[in-house]
Amino acid sequence: MKERVPLISVKNICKSFGTVKACNNINLEIYEGEIHTLLGENGAGKSTLINILSGVYMADRGSITLMGEEIKLSSPKDSIKYGIGTIYQHFKLVDAMTARENIILGQKISFRKMRDVDLKIAELCSKYGIELELDKHVEDMSVGEKQNLEILKVLFRGAKVLILDEPTTVFTPQETEKLFNIMRKMKKAGCAVIFISHKMDEVMKISDRITVLRKGETVKTLIKNETNPKELTELMVGAAIDLSIKKVDAKIGRQILKISNLKVNDDDGTNVIKDISFSVREGEILGIAGIAGSGQRELCEAIAGVRGVKHGEIVFDGEHLEGKNPREFIKRGISLGFIPEDRLGMGLIGTMDMVDNLLLKSYQTEDGILINRKPLAKKALELVKKLDIKTPGINYPIKNLSGGNIQKILLGRELGLKPRLLIMAYPVRGLDITRVILFTI
Amino acid sequence: MDMVSFLSATVVAGTPLLYATLGEILTEKSGNLNLGVEGMMLIGAVAGFISAYTTGSPLFSIGMAMIAGAAGALVYTFLTVSLRANQVVTGLTLTIFGTGLSSFLGQKYVGQVVPDNVKNFFKPLNIPVLSNIPFLGKILFSHDILVYLSIIIAIALGIYLYRTSVGLNLRAVGENPSSADAASININLYKYINLMLGGAICGLGGAYLSLVYVPTWQENITSGRGWIAVALVIFASWNPYKAIIASYLFGGLDIIGFRLENAVISKYFLDMLPYLGTIVALTVFSAKKSRKNSPPKHLGLPYFREER
Ligand SMILES: Nc1ncnc2c1ncn2[C@@H]1O[C@H](COP(=O)(O)OP(=O)(O)O)[C@@H](O)[C@H]1O
Numbered sequence: 159m160k161e162r163v164p165l166i167s168v169k170n171i172c173k174s175f176g177t178v179k180a181c182n183n184i185n186l187e188i189y190e191g192e193i194h195t196l197l198g199e200n201g202a203g204k205s206t207l208i209n210i211l212s213g214v215y216m217a218d219r220g221s222i223t224l225m226g227e228e229i230k231l232s233s234p235k236d237s238i239k240y241g242i243g244t245i246y247q248h249f250k251l252v253d254a255m256t257a258r259e260n261i262i263l264g265q266k267i268s269f270r271k272m273r274d275v276d277l278k279i280a281e282l283c284s285k286y287g288i289e290l291e292l293d294k295h296v297e298d299m300s301v302g303e304k305q306n307l308e309i310l311k312v313l314f315r316g317a318k319v320l321i322l323d324e325p326t327t328v329f330t331p332q333e334t335e336k337l338f339n340i341m342r343k344m345k346k347a348g349c350a351v352i353f354i355s356h357k358m359d360e361v362m363k364i365s366d367r368i369t370v371l372r373k374g375e376t377v378k379t380l381i382k383n384e385t386n387p388k389e390l391t392e393l394m395v396g397a398a399i400d401l402s403i404k405k406v407d408a409k410i411g412r413q414i415l416k417i418s419n420l421k422v423n424d425d426d427g428t429n430v431i432k433d434i435s436f437s438v439r440e441g442e443i444l445g446i447a448g449i450a451g452s453g454q455r456e457l458c459e460a461i462a463g464v465r466g467v468k469h470g471e472i473v474f475d476g477e478h479l480e481g482k483n484p485r486e487f488i489k490r491g492i493s494l495g496f497i498p499e500d501r502l503g504m505g506l507i508g509t510m511d512m513v514d515n516l517l518l519k520s521y522q523t524e525d526g527i528l529i530n531r532k533p534l535a536k537k538a539l540e541l542v543k544k545l546d547i548k549t550p551g552i553n554y555p556i557k558n559l560s561g562g563n564i565q566k567i568l569l570g571r572e573l574g575l576k577p578r579l580l581i582m583a584y585p586v587r588g589l590d591i592t593r594v595i596l597f598t599i
Numbered sequence: 600m601d602m603v604s605f606l607s608a609t610v611v612a613g614t615p616l617l618y619a620t621l622g623e624i625l626t627e628k629s630g631n632l633n634l635g636v637e638g639m640m641l642i643g644a645v646a647g648f649i650s651a652y653t654t655g656s657p658l659f660s661i662g663m664a665m666i667a668g669a670a671g672a673l674v675y676t677f678l679t680v681s682l683r684a685n686q687v688v689t690g691l692t693l694t695i696f697g698t699g700l701s702s703f704l705g706q707k708y709v710g711q712v713v714p715d716n717v718k719n720f721f722k723p724l725n726i727p728v729l730s731n732i733p734f735l736g737k738i739l740f741s742h743d744i745l746v747y748l749s750i751i752i753a754i755a756l757g758i759y760l761y762r763t764s765v766g767l768n769l770r771a772v773g774e775n776p777s778s779a780d781a782a783s784i785n786i787n788l789y790k791y792i793n794l795m796l797g798g799a800i801c802g803l804g805g806a807y808l809s810l811v812y813v814p815t816w817q818e819n820i821t822s823g824r825g826w827i828a829v830a831l832v833i834f835a836s837w838n839p840y841k842a843i844i845a846s847y848l849f850g851g852l853d854i855i856g857f858r859l860e861n862a863v864i865s866k867y868f869l870d871m872l873p874y875l876g877t878i879v880a881l882t883v884f885s886a887k888k889s890r891k892n893s894p895p896k897h898l899g900l901p902y903f904r905e906e907r
């Protein structure tokens with residue numbers, strides 16, 4: 159492998175956002191016919207690097223070479239021109255348009271040649287085993303369908319370098335397997351594939367080589383067959399850690415929440431929760447499983463009182479709560495630590511700073527007309543220290559923080575209210591490993 | 600009252616609204632909310648009038664009106680797209696600027712009339728055969744060329760937006776610029792071209808007032824039509840074909856006051872009708888939400904590639 163010229167190589171790439179060094183001297187070499195995984199905790203700078211390779215962000219420093227020749231990527235257009243195809247971490251789809259329209263977007267295709275387009279798409283679909291309705295509007299699609307559309311978009315244009323930024327988070331194991339087949343086919347065709355995932359089993363299964371990133375720096379590049387999950391994790395975190403989860407013994411008390419025959423609609427009025435019943439007791443953790451978009455969000459929102467219930471009962475500590483306003487739910491100690499895909503969607507306001515975000519939930523308990531920020535500023539400082547939140551300051555708009563840090567703020571606030579029932583959706587998404595351990599203890 | 604001549608006058612009264620609405624539809628489809636329609640119309644109106652008055656050339660006047668409207672839009676585009684200024688504030692400023700500039704430039708022309716040869720050029724033309732259709736022929740097919748041009752522009756705009764790949768790209772820019780950008784569409788180029796085209800069409804709407812409809816120069820000749828057009832865009836749910844109907848409907852409300860001069864209803868009430876209609880239309884239409892009549896998703900927001 160050593161004598162070959164890398165298909166794409168990245169030298170000393172640096173990129174800062176304000177004071178945050180997202181990429182700090184990143185070096186990477188990717189060869190034809192390999193699947194190269196980027197591994198790193200959240201906020202390690204993986205997506206930033208991907209965005210630089212795709213022309214979305216301009217690197218502050220450093221160079222990118224394609225087959226030995228230096229290239230300049232100043233827009234996504236450039237990167238597409240050089241044959242780099244990217245599936246971004248967040249969907250880049252136009253909701254109001256159909257799948258077909260999204261696929262042909264930005265390309266010079268006469269509307270009269272649409273039949274050829276359909277034929278080409280059909281060919282790709284059967285070759286890679288993807289199913290997609292071309293006339294379906296993106297806003298009517300499930301997250302899995304959207305991801306398939308993203309894949310098809312890249313395949314349609316064709317790519318020499320295929321980049322996938324956490325593509326599997328919305329997939330079932332079967333769908334993931336299909337994606338892996340596509341990646342293998344691309345690899346066989348001589349493409350370079352850059353893959354990002356948090357799931358260690360996926361990484362071990364599909365990669366040829368793995369590069370570990372930590373805090374914006376390249377730690378090491380390893381050959382998959384010569385390493386193991388434990389070593390990778392240690393490189394990611396930068397210290398030896400114990401991955402086993404310790405379960406605390408808690409006394410199981412009386413029943414505190416009872417849900418019976420719950421029916422809930424989603425934003426479009428479609429019934430997504432159809433007749434669900436369960437109960438939770440004190441000292442108990444109830445897990446809810448399912449792939450993204452199965453109604454978890456609506457269920458959590460209904461229990462927290464922020465979404466109306468169509469039918470059924472929510473009984474909390476012997477008291478009927480369905481139909482009451484969210485404030486009543488909060489008063490009784492029901493706390494929602496909801497982390498939607500974009501992390502800022504629920505519970506926190508991105509343009510506000512930490513103190514204001516803490517205030518959001520506690521201003522009602524204060525006396526008087528004016529708000530006193532002092533006690534909460536103190537609490538914010540405490541949280542920063544206790545949870546090791548990386549922020550330039552407590553008065554810094556939180557949307558500019560990394561996902562993991564935003565998460566810590568949300569959890570810190572909710573736990574600080576000493577809830578009797580804590581609802582958490584995807585609480586560990588975006589948290590680094592050390593942090594997860596802290597919370598489960 | 601003679602129904603045929605009333606409906607025919609409705610079409611004429613609706614034409615300046617149609618131009619302005621089409622211009623703003625094109626602008627908003629690119630994702631920019633330009634509240635400077637009134638200003639661009641006034642700049643176009645005064646540029647058209649002065650050109651006609653001094654040169655007597657109708658085509659040159661129309662050209663100048665379009666260039667003037669586009670120039671207003673260029674300033675707006677530079678501020679909102681390149682400098683990412685607030686679109687609402689910039690648009691309002693453009694209206695204030697346009698109002699002031701047109702009064703200033705038009706000062707010595709107040710009360711002056713458009714030269715005869717220009718008037719002649721814009722006199723109603725009967726389209727052969729079609730204008731002989733009973734009832735409809737008189738209403739639709741015996742107008743001046745600018746009425747026909749406005750309909751042609753509406754249809755062309757519909758084809759452009761919904762039947763061409765450039766139009767598809769433009770809609771993507773207005774819906775989700777970051778997706779459009781990732782699909783290798785040049786966002787700024789699309790915005791500059793289409794916003795300036797939109798401004799040119801608004802300028803033409805202004806010139807229709809000063810050259811054909813009035814056709815004398817008077818201060819603030821648009822008298823709020825630019826604002827009605829902003830509402831008509833919503834009423835027509837960003838669809839150029841529906842804009843034709845919406846504009847004529849409001850054209851009708853606009854002239855009903857003259858036509859019912861001796862009716863029992865107060866004249867002031869009748870003068871109020873277009874504005875009342877605007878409020879009702881907006882209330883009804885913004886309540887009904889569907890894919891077909893929702894605004895471009897990124898309307899009014901600036902786009903910066905590196906922003907999350
Ligand atoms: N557009 C942006 N504006 C400001 N900060 C950003 C932006 N993109 C990324 N960052 C910051 O850069 C760091 C790296 O983020 P990212 O590349 O998304 O990490 P990863 O994908 O590895 O989880 C984070 O601290 C994040 O907050």
Ligand SMILES: [Mg+2]
Nearest residue numbers: 204205206247
């Ligand atoms: Mg990422």
